Amino acid sequence: MDMQGSRTIAATQQQAWEGLNDPEVLKACIPGCDRIERVADDRFNVGMAVKVGPVSARFAGRITLSDVQPPERYTLAFDGQGGAAGFGKGTAKVQLSPAEGGCQLDYTVQAQVGGKIAQVGQRLIDGVARSMAEDFFKRFDAQMQQRYAPAAPAEATEAAAAPTAAPERSTMAPWLWIAIAAVVAAAGYWLLR
Structure with missing residues (x-):
């Protein structure tokens, strides 16, 4: 299975790098x-x-990082065993770069699965892996927003408390979501294979 993608994260490159590690x-x-x-x-x-x-x-596995160049990129190799259900292994390349409003996260994943999981069909495996990647990015974005959301000025806080004012929603850096999605996609694909 091969997957690639790109996301903009509403966080600095350094913040996304720290989150991914x-x-x-x-x-x-x-x-x-x-x-x-x-x-x-x-x-x-x-x-x-x-x-x-x-x-x-249930899978138990390892992730090993190589070609580590903070805060720009790394390659991760993953392998996991799920007993009778099978195994998964592969690599994911993650790259972060500055972008307007945050950073850009690019990822490429190559993975393979074997055992019972591989017998359910590639289409189903691909769908689950993509769904896990999306879930990962949503969760990662929420984590980044919790950690790095800018403090609201006093006027904005008072305005948000007023019944007619809508609360402000802060966003996290998009590149952080992409990095997390790459890791989740790689781990998910690896575990599913």
């Missing part, structure tokens, strides 16, 4: 993830539950 942010953003722990500067252990059609499984 924070195990707690990643754990909160990866659908089904219940464990992600850094075991070295360039390695993480991951645990997550995945359901593809009739196949449900």
Whole structure:
């Protein structure tokens, strides 16, 4: 399976980079993830539950970073085992660059799955992987908004409290969402294969 995409994140390149390298942010953003722990500067252990059609499984795996050039890019290799359900492995390249209003996140994922999960069909696997990527980006955006939302000036706060005023919604950097989506897509695809 190959997936690629690009997103604009409403956060600085540095903020998105930090989020993509924070195990707690990643754990909160990866659908089904219940464990992600850094075991070295360039390695993480991951645990997550995945359901593809009739196949449900818990996967345990590793993510290894290479070609790390903060805060611009890295390549991550992932592999996971889900027992009788199968395995997943692959790579994802993530690149961040400055953009108007935040940063741009570009990603390319190549993955393969085997075992029972592979038997449910490529179309179903692709759909689940894309859905997981979208879910990841939504969660990542929410995390970035919580962490980096600008403080509202006193007048804006008072106006938002008035019954006729609509509350202001702050946005996070789009590049951070893209980075998270790439990681989630890679992990999801990897686990599903």
